[in-house]
Amino acid sequence: xxxxxxxxxxxxxxxxxxxxxxxxxxxxxxxxxxxxxxxxxxxxxxxxxxxxxxxxxxxxxxxxxxxxxxxxxxxxxxxxxxxxxxxxxxxxxxxxxxxxxxxxxxxxxxxxxxxxxxxxxxxxxxxxxxxxxxxxxxxxxxxxxxxxxxxxxxxxxxxxxxxxxxxxxxxxxxxx
Numbered sequence: 821x822x823x824x825x826x827x828x829x830x831x832x833x834x835x836x837x838x839x840x841x842x843x844x845x846x847x848x849x850x851x852x853x854x855x856x857x858x859x860x861x862x863x864x865x866x867x868x869x870x871x872x873x874x875x876x877x878x879x880x881x882x883x884x885x886x887x888x889x890x891x892x893x894x895x896x897x898x899x900x901x902x903x904x905x906x907x908x909x910x911x912x913x914x915x916x917x918x919x920x921x922x923x924x925x926x927x928x929x930x931x932x933x934x935x936x937x938x939x940x941x942x943x944x945x946x947x948x949x950x951x952x953x954x955x956x957x958x959x960x961x962x963x964x965x966x967x968x969x970x971x972x973x974x975x976x977x978x979x980x981x982x983x984x985x986x987x988x989x990x991x992x993x994x995x996x
Contacts, residue, residue, distance in 0.1 A: 866881055868883060874888050875888075877915060877917065877922065879922040880920070883938050883974065884896070884898075885898075886912055892910065893911070894907045894912060895915075895922075897974065908970060908975070911928065912924055921933060922935070923988070928945065929944040932984060939976065940975050941977075941984065942978065943983065944977065951968045952967060
C-alpha cells in the first residue's frame with residue numbers, strides 16, 4: 821500500500837512538472853502581469869497627480885507632500901493656480917502622521933498639515949532674513965533675496981511655537 825501511494829505521488833509530481841513546463845510562458849506572463857497590477861494598485865493617485873518614487877509622505881488629497889530630492893527632504897505644497905510647487909520647509913529631519921494629519925520638524929521650523937481642511941500651520945525658527953528661497957538681481961545688478969515665505973490661503977504662519985494647539989505641541993514634543 822505504501823508503494824502504491826508513493827508511486828501515485830511520484831506520478832502526480834511528474835505530471836505537475838510536465839504541465840508547468842508546457843505552460844511556462846503563459847504562467848510567467850500571468851505572474852508578471854499580476855505583479856505589475858499590484859505594483860500600480862499600491863501607487864497612490866491624488867488630485868495633484870500620481871505619487872512618484874521621490875514622494876516620502878502624502879497628506880489628504882495630495883496638496884501637501886514630503887519629497888526627497890537630492891538627499892534632502894522638503895515639505896512641499898502644490899499650488900492651485902498650476903504654477904507648480906512651493907517648498908514650505910526644507911531639510912525635514914522628522915515627520916509623523918497622526919490621524920491623517922502631518923507633523924513636520926525641519927532645520928527651518930515646524931509644520932502641521934490638517935488633512936481634512938488642507939490647511940498648513942508653519943512656525944519658522946530661523947531669522948526671517950535667513951529664510952530665503954533664492955537670490956535675484958535687479959536691472960542695476962543689485963542682488964536681492966527671494967523670501968521663502970509663501971502667500972497662499974492654505975498657509976498660516978505662526979508667531980510662536982505656543983500658537984500651535986496643546987495637542988499639536990504634545991505630538992511635536994514626542995516627535996523631537
